[in-house]
Amino acid sequence: MTVHQPRYKTSDEVDFVIIGSGAAGGILAKELSTNGFRVVVLEQGPYLTEADFNHNEIEILAQDKLTNHPKLQPNTFRKTPDEKAKPQRALVYGRCVGGTSVHFTANFWRFHEIDFIERSKIGPIAGTGFMDWPITYADLEPYYTKVEWEIGVSGLAGASPFDPPRSKPYPMPPLPVKSSGVIFERAARKLGWHPFPAPMAILSQARAGRSACVNCGFCLGFGCEVSAKSSSLATAIRMAERTGRCEIRPNSYVHRIETDANGRATGAVYFDEKRNTHLQSAKAVVVCANGAETPRLLLLSANKQFPNGLANSSGIVGKYLMLNSGGVVTGQFEHPLNDYKGFAVSRVLHDFYELDPQKVGFYGGGGLDARFDFTPISFAFGGLPPGTPRWGKDFKAALAHDFNRTMEIFCHGTSLPLENNSFSLDPDLKDAWGLPALRLTYKDHPDDLKLGNWMFARAHELFDAAGAQKKWSFPVGEQQFAVHLLGSCRMGNDPKTSVINSDHRTHDVKNLFLCDGSSLVTSGRGQPTMTIQALAFRAGDRITGLAKRGEISA
Amino acid sequence: MNELNRRDFLLRAGTGLSATWVSANWLAILSAATHAHNAAKAQTPPKFEFFNPEEATEIEAIATRIIPTDETPGAREAGVVYFIDRGLASFGVEDQKTYREGLPELQARVSEMFPSVSKFSGLAAEQQDAVLHSFDERSDSPRRAFRARPGAQNFFETLRQHTIAGFLIDPDYGGNHDGIGWKVIGREREHMFQAPFGYYDKDYPGWQPAAKEAEKK
Numbered sequence: 001m002t003v004h005q006p007r008y009k010t011s012d013e014v015d016f017v018i019i020g021s022g023a024a025g026g027i028l029a030k031e032l033s034t035n036g037f038r039v040v041v042l043e044q045g046p047y048l049t050e051a052d053f054n055h056n057e058i059e060i061l062a063q064d065k066l067t068n069h070p071k072l073q074p075n076t077f078r079k080t081p082d083e084k085a086k087p088q089r090a091l092v093y094g095r096c097v098g099g100t101s102v103h104f105t106a107n108f109w110r111f112h113e114i115d116f117i118e119r120s121k122i123g124p125i126a127g128t129g130f131m132d133w134p135i136t137y138a139d140l141e142p143y144y145t146k147v148e149w150e151i152g153v154s155g156l157a158g159a160s161p162f163d164p165p166r167s168k169p170y171p172m173p174p175l176p177v178k179s180s181g182v183i184f185e186r187a188a189r190k191l192g193w194h195p196f197p198a199p200m201a202i203l204s205q206a207r208a209g210r211s212a213c214v215n216c217g218f219c220l221g222f223g224c225e226v227s228a229k230s231s232s233l234a235t236a237i238r239m240a241e242r243t244g245r246c247e248i249r250p251n252s253y254v255h256r257i258e259t260d261a262n263g264r265a266t267g268a269v270y271f272d273e274k275r276n277t278h279l280q281s282a283k284a285v286v287v288c289a290n291g292a293e294t295p296r297l298l299l300l301s302a303n304k305q306f307p308n309g310l311a312n313s314s315g316i317v318g319k320y321l322m323l324n325s326g327g328v329v330t331g332q333f334e335h336p337l338n339d340y341k342g343f344a345v346s347r348v349l350h351d352f353y354e355l356d357p358q359k360v361g362f363y364g365g366g367g368l369d370a371r372f373d374f375t376p377i378s379f380a381f382g383g384l385p386p387g388t389p390r391w392g393k394d395f396k397a398a399l400a401h402d403f404n405r406t407m408e409i410f411c412h413g414t415s416l417p418l419e420n421n422s423f424s425l426d427p428d429l430k431d432a433w434g435l436p437a438l439r440l441t442y443k444d445h446p447d448d449l450k451l452g453n454w455m456f457a458r459a460h461e462l463f464d465a466a467g468a469q470k471k472w473s474f475p476v477g478e479q480q481f482a483v484h485l486l487g488s489c490r491m492g493n494d495p496k497t498s499v500i501n502s503d504h505r506t507h508d509v510k511n512l513f514l515c516d517g518s519s520l521v522t523s524g525r526g527q528p529t530m531t532i533q534a535l536a537f538r539a540g541d542r543i544t545g546l547a548k549r550g551e552i553s554a
Numbered sequence: 555m556n557e558l559n560r561r562d563f564l565l566r567a568g569t570g571l572s573a574t575w576v577s578a579n580w581l582a583i584l585s586a587a588t589h590a591h592n593a594a595k596a597q598t599p600p601k602f603e604f605f606n607p608e609e610a611t612e613i614e615a616i617a618t619r620i621i622p623t624d625e626t627p628g629a630r631e632a633g634v635v636y637f638i639d640r641g642l643a644s645f646g647v648e649d650q651k652t653y654r655e656g657l658p659e660l661q662a663r664v665s666e667m668f669p670s671v672s673k674f675s676g677l678a679a680e681q682q683d684a685v686l687h688s689f690d691e692r693s694d695s696p697r698r699a700f701r702a703r704p705g706a707q708n709f710f711e712t713l714r715q716h717t718i719a720g721f722l723i724d725p726d727y728g729g730n731h732d733g734i735g736w737k738v739i740g741r742e743r744e745h746m747f748q749a750p751f752g753y754y755d756k757d758y759p760g761w762q763p764a765a766k767e768a769e770k771k
Contacts, residue, residue, distance in 0.1 A: 054726075054727070056724060057723055058645060059727075062719075174761070179753060182754045183754050189764060194764055215748065340741055341747035341752075376735070376739060377723060380718045391714050392619065400738050403740060
């Protein structure tokens with residue numbers, strides 16, 4: 001935090017208050033402040049920087065230093081709305097300046113053209129809310145390119161025959177290949193598939209005062225000590241600060257959006273670190289709190305005028321949640337891969353991005369990636385083959401042999417939007433601030449599970465082709481834990497079936513905008529952050545246009 | 555140490571790193587290495603804060619069966635008991651009760667199974683394993699019917715996790731003394747690595763499009 005920031009008073013009516021500083025909030029802070037607006041970003045978590053990041057697995061993975069804390073922010077889960085939800089940890093997200101982009105894997109595929117128009121192409125799917133986006137890939141393409149060049153994405157244009165059209169190559173070459181990537185590439189080609197270097201939001205070359213990746217091996221789950229991971233913290237937030245018009249206010253837990261008699265948002269009410277309450281006034285409110293906290297905030301903001309929650313005339317705030325289907329198949333090889341070195345993923349393939357429902361018997365599609373995303377302790381608890389003793393001489397021998405010889409194939413896939421799948425307010429459980437806890441209701445569509453099993457079979461084929469000495473996976477089960485938080489305030493032209501329009505403006509409140517995973521209409525094939533950031537760049541343009549034409553205040 | 559000396563030091567310390575690569579990533583390497591070094595310096599010398607010496611002996615005896623010393627060092631050599639002790643006095647305060655209540659229950663099982671012995675540390679290794687198997691719900695070993703001791707079972711599971719964590723944590727954070735755990739699993743103790751990383755990528759010729767691959771066949 002070396003850059004001078006303005007300090008706005010809460011009574012100053014700034015142009016925009018942005019709630020959340022993650023993948024989308026960071027980009028919007030940068031775009032709106034760069035375009036001349038006065039911006040306050042309210043982030044519920046602390047302002048940590050590179051000096052605060054470390055390789056301490058206890059602090060990071062067991063004590064949730066960078067993420068939502070299950071004790072302070074408990075959750076409940078149920079499969080269907082007729083069940084009573086039980087307390088259980090139901091989601092993880094980044095809770096610090098930079099949000100989830102601080103600790104993510106940084107897999108940065110673009111969505112493909114099909115993701116935006118698939119409903120038109122294959123027709124309706126009974127019992128689901130499957131629909132087209134109000135924008136197309138072509139609308140978003142310039143913003144995908146902007147993400148790649150402004151925050152820094154490594155990759156190789158044209159390496160995948162399935163890639164959608166692009167207006168510019170990547171700004172830097174792919175990261176080095178890992179042993180897992182070479183094994184994956186060779187085996188996939190034997191099978192006639194088309195692996196390619198993974199597009200990653202991690203620098204392969206020094207850029208804009210940031211270092212290239214030094215392959216330290218503590219990547220997924222951890223903050224990057226050398227700023228090589230292109231988190232919002234390392235990129236957009238700092239650009240926003242340099243404008244001198246953007247204040248990042250950490251430890252600010254927003255729990256209500258205020259509205260006036262005309263039904264317009266007037267600002268955001270939050271607890272500071274000492275749990276004192278403040279109202280930050282603003283001409284417009286932009287919520288980028290993630291696909292769980294954004295709908296929760298709208299529901300928490302219910303008042304006489306908006307009894308079902310803010311921007312919820314449709315009744316679908318929080319609903320049509322999609323978590324992305326998939327899972328992992330693990331394999332072991334004869335020689336050391338040493339895959340603990342470096343970032344997680346170096347090869348991907350998209351041959352199964354668009355499966356033909358007539359042929360496979362279900363809707364869906366996905367991608368496979370080659371990775372090793374364990375750290376030493378997490379490997380000891382989760383990386384050994386089933387049946388390995390959990391302690392003693394044989395446990396130790398397995399650890400010693402397997403740690404360097406293991407890799408994973410991650411299967412990423414679609415989820416269908418179902419009305420019952422949602423984030424909502426738990427009627428009983430409260431968080432440490434006395435606010436209703438998040439309740440997750442989720443039951444995968446049968447096609448999502450079929451897809452998961454189908455993709456697993458491909459990963460097993462790949463391991464066979466690669467000559468793996470061992471391989472294993474656990475049956476694809478119904479999900480009870482959310483990481484990708486998508487579709488819960490989705491975009492659309494019809495106010496009855498969507499929450500925001502294609503400008504990210506809520507249908508019901510003219511000066512209230514939402515942009516994050518909740519905006520997505522379909523789930524893509526996993527790896528949503530690239531698309532969330534492209535949407536945020538586009539939203540920055542749209543909102544700036546509306547503001548400059550006086551269409552927000554009118 | 556001035557910057558230039560530190561750079562020389564890192565060049566020597568970072569085995570297998572090329573000078574060009576180090577020089578290109580110099581600032582990042584320095585910041586990462588300095589950071590880790592400061593964390594390591596902040597460690598206090600081994601002194602028990604939570605356990606009394608007798609408890610420490612018992613905890614170490616159990617940890618030693620979880621990760622035994624054989625041809626390679628185990629939990630004992632990695633100083634796991636110190637890591638757990640410090641953990642219980644700091645980040646793991648809420649597990650204190652599990653240890654306080656669980657250890658006596660575990661000792662009670664020792665006498666149940668081996669009436670002439672009162673302490674876990676007084677048993678032979680195979681006897682110790684038999685005691686621990688009696689608490690391990692997922693153990694394959696045949697189990698006799700004992701009085702249920704949920705406190706000890708919970709204690710064993712907690713201690714199992716803490717032992718593994720203390721053996722494998724980055725040595726800069728209070729366990730894994732001298733990087734012993736990482737040596738056992740073959741993880742080099744460096745803060746940065748350069749490709750090639752492993753056996754399968756060492757002869758990778760560089761990315762080639764699939765069409766060329768097909769022509770080669």
